[in-house]
Amino acid sequence: MSARRGDNTLIYRAAMRDPRSISMWMDTVEGDLTPRPPLGGDIDVDVAIVGAGYTGLWTGYYLKRADPSLRIAILEKEFAGFGASGRNGGWCSALFAASHDKIAKASGRDAVVTMQRAMFDTVDEVGRVIETEGIDAQFEKAGTIIFATSPGQLDRVRGEVEGERSWGFGEDDIRWLEPEEAGELMRVAGSLGASYTPHCAAVHPARLARGLAATVERLGVTLYEGTTAVSIEPRTVTTDRGIVRAPLIVRATEGYTAQLHGMKRQLVPLYSLMVATEPLPEAVWNEIGWRRRHTMADGRHLLIYAQRTADGRIALGGRGAPYHFGSRVQPEFERRPDVFAELKRVLHNLWPATRDFAITHEWGGPLGVPRDWYSSVGFDRTTGLAHAGGYVGDGVSTTNLAGRTLTDLLLGRDSDLLRLPWVGHRSSKWEPEPLRWIGINLATKVYESADRAERIKGEPVDGRVDFLNRLIGLKNI
Numbered sequence: 001m002s003a004r005r006g007d008n009t010l011i012y013r014a015a016m017r018d019p020r021s022i023s024m025w026m027d028t029v030e031g032d033l034t035p036r037p038p039l040g041g042d043i044d045v046d047v048a049i050v051g052a053g054y055t056g057l058w059t060g061y062y063l064k065r066a067d068p069s070l071r072i073a074i075l076e077k078e079f080a081g082f083g084a085s086g087r088n089g090g091w092c093s094a095l096f097a098a099s100h101d102k103i104a105k106a107s108g109r110d111a112v113v114t115m116q117r118a119m120f121d122t123v124d125e126v127g128r129v130i131e132t133e134g135i136d137a138q139f140e141k142a143g144t145i146i147f148a149t150s151p152g153q154l155d156r157v158r159g160e161v162e163g164e165r166s167w168g169f170g171e172d173d174i175r176w177l178e179p180e181e182a183g184e185l186m187r188v189a190g191s192l193g194a195s196y197t198p199h200c201a202a203v204h205p206a207r208l209a210r211g212l213a214a215t216v217e218r219l220g221v222t223l224y225e226g227t228t229a230v231s232i233e234p235r236t237v238t239t240d241r242g243i244v245r246a247p248l249i250v251r252a253t254e255g256y257t258a259q260l261h262g263m264k265r266q267l268v269p270l271y272s273l274m275v276a277t278e279p280l281p282e283a284v285w286n287e288i289g290w291r292r293r294h295t296m297a298d299g300r301h302l303l304i305y306a307q308r309t310a311d312g313r314i315a316l317g318g319r320g321a322p323y324h325f326g327s328r329v330q331p332e333f334e335r336r337p338d339v340f341a342e343l344k345r346v347l348h349n350l351w352p353a354t355r356d357f358a359i360t361h362e363w364g365g366p367l368g369v370p371r372d373w374y375s376s377v378g379f380d381r382t383t384g385l386a387h388a389g390g391y392v393g394d395g396v397s398t399t400n401l402a403g404r405t406l407t408d409l410l411l412g413r414d415s416d417l418l419r420l421p422w423v424g425h426r427s428s429k430w431e432p433e434p435l436r437w438i439g440i441n442l443a444t445k446v447y448e449s450a451d452r453a454e455r456i457k458g459e460p461v462d463g464r465v466d467f468l469n470r471l472i473g474l475k476n477i
Helices: 009-015 054-066 100-107 109-133 151-166 179-185 205-219 254-259 282-288 337-350 395-411 435-457 462-472
Strands: 047-050 072-075 091-093 144-147 175-177 194-197 200-202 222-224 229-233 236-239 242-245 248-251 268-277 295-298 304-308 314-318 359-369 376-380 385-389
Touching: 047 054, 054 072, 054 205, 054 248, 054 385, 054 395, 091 109, 091 395, 100 109, 109 200, 109 205, 109 395, 144 151, 144 179, 151 175, 151 194, 151 435, 175 179, 179 194, 205 222, 248 395, 254 268, 254 359, 268 337, 268 435, 304 337, 314 337, 337 359, 376 395, 385 395
Parallel strands: 047 072, 047 248, 072 222, 144 295, 248 385
Antiparallel strands: 091 200, 144 194, 175 194, 229 236, 236 242, 268 314, 268 359, 295 304, 304 314, 376 385
């Protein structure tokens, strides 16, 4: 924000981005999106939360439900749902960023199972709150199908199912579908089979974010939009519109964390981009066979993800946009014609029946990635500082678990949530530039070339990917 403290609200609103321009999701939110007023000067509260995305909103929600007397302020640079919460693929899944092996190495086998079961439960908890609070988030728990469309993908997807068996997760949690059985749920060109898990719901992410914002306001939380946090220190948040003093402060800034003073190497902002079709006629859905709102992906190295929206579109996204030197975040990075063209190619190859229909929306945004790809939640009682994040794109549900966990931490309540392995986890900082720019973009290019080789030559190339992962310590992006 370029406006100074004391500038009037009309100037502040004119300087903000149009909420409906952010994504197809924000464009299809019903109701008034007029920004809320900014902070009007210095204040004192019991809890200050920086960031009005899912993490901040869920934390405000559970804190206020636990103790209605708390004075809670949420500070947001733009508007509620501006970041990944209003732009993501709408997968409320049981995926957790860190691999089972990584969790087991640090915390043991039982911690893996406990963490995964907590994620399963979290999907249902999100649905429960949506129903209880009357949030029209278009939540439908139909599960996720991950297709294999090449021999290399077949080995990887089947291997993931077998891997889950080795951790004790059974047919009710994940199972393999032969091509004919997979085709009964969805017909994908070139399908060699698929895995299926019921532990995922499709949601309208912006409706969820905006609905949560309205809910916490109704409960008595104050939300200040158009208010930029410059620095977070013990018991003090300094903003461009005043100082907020609080004994408890929560950092919930995810992909924008690097913009805070002293946080440049905490979380790297990596961009994920999406496209959406116009609403498709019933004849196309019948040809595709995509009757329920299953979320969908396939086994390529460079992730894609899709859902059928409640208004009959296919919304498909993927990684592949470059990392920008110095952890920069800029609006122009959200639009990459080359990535959008590749997403359209993928869409039309998977479902040829979509080729005659328009792409009505193209958008993107940054997500937060820690150096070890391990999400974390933590609280230092001596400083009053708490945080949660590093979801690596799996935050629609994980943020809810974070909000409940932070509530117990901040209020000093003992619970099983506090014994989950991500509580108190510390990720090392990212390397200084230019090392992180070289490493991240090299990884992206290797994954991209590996997928191309599998597609064109039919050759599995997992060896080069595995070598790169071991060399620089990254998982697939």
